[in-house]
Amino acid sequence: MAGQAAARRRTGVITEKLGMSRVFNDAGEHVPVTVLRIDNCQVIAQRTQGQGGYVALQLGAGRVKVKNTSRALRGHFAKSRIEPKRHLIEFRVSEDALVDVGATLGADHFAAGQFVDAAAPPSARASPAR
Numbered sequence: 001m002a003g004q005a006a007a008r009r010r011t012g013v014i015t016e017k018l019g020m021s022r023v024f025n026d027a028g029e030h031v032p033v034t035v036l037r038i039d040n041c042q043v044i045a046q047r048t049q050g051q052g053g054y055v056a057l058q059l060g061a062g063r064v065k066v067k068n069t070s071r072a073l074r075g076h077f078a079k080s081r082i083e084p085k086r087h088l089i090e091f092r093v094s095e096d097a098l099v100d101v102g103a104t105l106g107a108d109h110f111a112a113g114q115f116v117d118a119a120a121p122p123s124a125r126a127s128p129a130r
């Protein structure tokens with residue numbers, strides 16, 4: 001089963017958590033849901049087996065002014081003809097799940113009822129015990 005999961009690995013998307021809400025199912029029970037916003041998520045680059053030894057997609061999301069972007073990143077975005085993004089994240093995918101550079105990913109990328117994993121940087125508010 002682990003081999004099947006690795007063979008069908010699809011890309012994720014970069015989102016921002018807006019908060020929590022609830023929806024009601026047909027039985028009238030409420031189901032807690034997380035509300036996420038996808039802000040202009042685009043494929044920036046592809047990593048193939050020949051280039052880096054692994055297969056991945058680099059995604060960018062958000063907006064940032066060109067003057068606030070480093071020259072190295074400006075060149076990276078110019079190579080793929082995409083405006084600079086605030087966030088860059090790389091997702092490992094399978095060969096058959098590669099998406100074209102410049103493609104925009106949205107909520108329609110996922111199937112209805114599909115489970116997704118969410119990750120976030122650690123909270124800066126937590127303080128160690130003293």
